Amino acid sequence: MRPKSESDGRELYECFECGTRTDSGGTCECGGELRHLGRSRDL
Template structure:
């Protein structure tokens, strides 16, 4: 389950390693890649 977030998801990124979220693309503090939540992806 994903944590609650007040943003709409259009410009929100999530690390699939630790679940952290941010508003800018790049690398998470844990070393994982931040993926855009507004784009479709294979699960």
């Protein structure tokens, strides 16, 4: 289960390696790729 996020219109990214969420894209501190949560994902 994913943690609830309080997104108030901001961009929101999540690292699929460690689960950390941030408002800036790129690479996570753990080295994983941050993916935009607003975009559709191939599950």
